Amino acid sequence: MKAITANRLTDGRVIYRTAEGQWSSRLDEAEHLDGDAAEARLAQAEAEFGIAVGPYLIDIEDERPGGQKWRREAIRLTGPTTGSTREPA
Amino acid sequence: MYKYDAYDHALVRERIEEFRDQVARRLDGRLTEDQFKPLRLMNGVYLQLHAYMLRVAIPYGTLNGPQLRTLAHIARRYDRGYGHFTTRTNIQFNWPALVDVPDILDHLAKVEMHAIQTSGNCIRNVTADPFAGAAADEIEDSRPWAEIIRQWSTFHPEFTFLPRKFKIAVNGARDDRAGIRVHDIGLQIVKNEAGETGFEVWVGGGQGRTPRLAQKIRDFLEPRDLLSYLTAILRVYNQHGRRDNLYKARIKILVEALGAEEFGRQTEEEWADIREGELELPAAEIARIRAFFDRPSVSKAQPVPVSGKPGFAGWLRRNRRAHQVEGLSSVVISLKPVGGTPGDITDDQLDIVADLAERYGFDEARATPDQNLVLPHVRNEDLETVWDALVAAGLATANAGLATDIVSCPGLDYCSLANARSIPIAQAISSLVEAEGLAEPVGDVTIKIDGCINACGHHHVAHIGVLGVDKRGEEFYQITLGGAFGNDASIGGIVGKGLAGEDVPGAIVRVLKTYLEIRDENERFIDTLRRVGADAFKESIYVAA
Missing domain, CATH: 3.90.480.20 (Sulfite Reductase Hemoprotein; domain 2)
Known part of the structure; x- marks a missing residue:
């Protein structure tokens, strides 16, 4: 399965496209897509002006990022693994 | 300043x-x-x-x-x-x-700062010796020249859309701490037989996927000709640099294709047309810029303290550098706490360094290519007070130049170009080196880590380099040995197949232990490596992998 991800225009944070055509910071709210439907939905997202920058498809396996880019997408989802990030003051 | x-x-x-x-x-x-x-x-x-x-x-x-x-x-x-x-x-x-x-x-x-020309195919921020104006081995302060180049290159209309980004380094000391051999243009300040200062001009260095060391195209350039000569180099590059292939667009590829001699000839030919023109630097303008970079003076020089609180002497030994003014020292503020993120600094720590610079450092600090900070001018009698404040701030790690002073790019934890993580590898190596008590016994060694071949972490010029690669979704790390940054610059060679991330710290520690076993007396890591060759370390890397 696939999902569509992007970065939010105002602050660059990671977002996922929902079935309603909205954007959420939660992967579990992302629409799961397959085959031609995924490509069509991505084309739609790319054509819209909105809050998303650079939408693209990612693989989803067992509700988590999958495929060869799984680690990159897991880090995008959960943040750096360096143990040194802090939440905004 | x-x-x-x-x-x-x-x-x-x-x-x-x-x-x-x-x-x-x-x-x-x-x-x-x-x-x-x-x-x-x-x-x-x-x-x-x-x-x-x-x-x-x-x-x-x-x-x-x-x-x-x-x-x-x-x-x-x-x-x-x-x-x-x-x-x-x-x-x-x-x-x-x-x-x-x-x-x-x-x-x-x-506060007179900006983010201009920190990206794009333009002339980027100039690199200089972080100890410029302070180092005991200095021929001449490189900062006025770096400032002149900054002013000339800012928004330069002819050089805003070069084939690729362009980096210039200026070094004014005998030891090259600016990396002139790994920049597009490297300028080394030298004295000629008449005792006049000028520049050796090196071109075509760089790292990334095609690492090359710069080659010298001029032995002595008079200071007044600096900007016209740089312009000539940039014009040859702008004219002939490849714009059809991103990976072949840097000047190093052009210099290699033409040969340094031919590149130099074309530069001289271009220069002949412009050297007597408006780009000639007036002596008065050079003097005006130099006046901003006064050397601090000390009314009554005190010696470097020989005793103090526990830990102070060790910090002095590793992190203090000799100063050209009697009574002053330079100190390295390590941003490499064991297990920490190389180069990271908190808001509170930045404030403390600001306080120390203002109160004890003639209001100056420097950032270094090793991702540390430097207070270039500290009175010897203030060293222990500065150290006390750094200890309280968690900034007094006494490891400048040691195996825990690791350079690392942001890697896959932050960077959209990265293929693998680098910071966690640096953290694991420094923690294991510390746990094994190896840092001090090994002494001077450079370890640098990259999460992709763009090499922002400079792994090519590390004694021990680590390059992260992605193989079908898994991180692997190639080890390189024998690179160096500075006067004896060299590009490290890949030792063998990549290691899994969890195997890298152990492999590095075994390399360091091998060095301790086979070194001659007072021989540095890099000298042992060059004497015996990288193969002597290969078994230690792969023995348990």
């Missing part, structure tokens, strides 16, 4: 207002991302994995107290409480919102 004049202030102000309007037009949809991306990059704004990243220029690595305090404020107010010093002596903020960037640039402008 250089102070902006009215022209500098106006230039930066105008750019901020221009960018503020561009951001507004992007946010309301008048600009597409394709239109906006080159504009934001010209202002240092990248889009990384999790957020925008703002790269702030630190001209030739020089900072003062108010600037450090402003960086602290930006980290605290607009980021997540920390910044990250890079190998190009800039600072990056990993979490700013796009909507805040114009305001951040306003704060920077008030």
Whole structure:
């Protein structure tokens, strides 16, 4: 399965496209897509002006990022693994 | 330190207002991302994995107290409480919102800083010796020349759209601490037989996927000819550099294709047409710029303390550097706590360094290519007070130049170009080296880690380099041995097949232990490696893998 991800225009944070055509910071709210439907939905997202920058498809396996880019997408989802990030003051 | 004049202030102000309007037009949809991306990059704004990243220029690595305090404020107010010093002596903020960037640039402008030319195919921030104006082995202070190049290259209309980015280093000491052999142009200040200072000119160095060491094309360039000669080099590159292939666009590829001799000939030919013109540097202008970089003086020189609290002597031994003025020392503020993120510094720590620079450091600090900071001018009688404050701030790690002083790019934890993580590998190596008690016994060694072949972490020129690669979704790490940065610059060679991340720290520790077993007396790691060859270490890397 696939999902569509992007970065939010105002602050660059990671977002996922929902079935309603909205954007959420939660992967579990992302629409799961397959085959031609995924490509069509991505084309739609790319054509819209909105809050998303650079939408693209990612693989989803067992509700988590999958495929060869799984680690990159897991880090995008959960943040750096360096143990040194802090939440905004 | 250089102070902006009215022209500098106006230039930066105008750019901020221009960018503020561009951001507004992007946010309301008048600009597409394709239109906006080159504009934001010209202002240092990248889009990384999790957020925008703002790269702030630190001209030739020089900072003062108010600037450090402003960086602290930006980290605290607009980021997540920390910044990250890079190998190009800039600072990056990993979490700013796009909507805040114009305001951040306003704060920077008030202390004569900006993010201009920290991206794009232009002349980037000039690199210089972080001990310039202080080092005991200095021939001449490189900062006035770096400042002259900064002014000449800022918004230079002819060189704003080069085939690729362009980096210049200036070194004024006998030891090359600016990396002139791994820059597009390296300028080494030398004296001729008449005792006059000028520049050796090196071209075509660089790292990335095609690492090359620069080659010398001129033995002595008179200072007045600096800008005309740089212009000639840039014109040859701009004319003949490849724009058809991103990976072959750097000047190193052109120099290799033409040969250094032919590149030099074409440069001289171009230079002959322009050297007597408006680019000739007037002596009065050189003197005006030099006047901004006064050497501090001491009325009554005190010796370096020989005793003090536990830990102080060890810190002095590792982190103090000799100064050209009797009674002063330079000190390295390590941003490499064991297990920490190389180059990271918190907002509070930035404030403390600002305090120390102002109270005890003639209001100067420097960022280094090793991702540390330097207080270049500290009175010897103030060293222990400075150390006390650094200890309290968690900034007194006594490891400058040791195996725990690891350089690392941001890697896959932040960077959209990376293939593998690098910071966690650095953290694991430094923790294991510390646990094994190896740092002090091994002594001087450089370990540098990259998460992709672009090599922002300079692994090619590390004694021990680590390069992360992705193989079908899994991280592997190639080990390189024998690289060096400086007078004896060399490119490291890949030892063998890649290791899994969890095997890297053990392999590095075994390399260090092998060195301790086979070294001659007083022989540095790199000298042993060059004497016996990398193969002598190969078994230690793969024995348990």
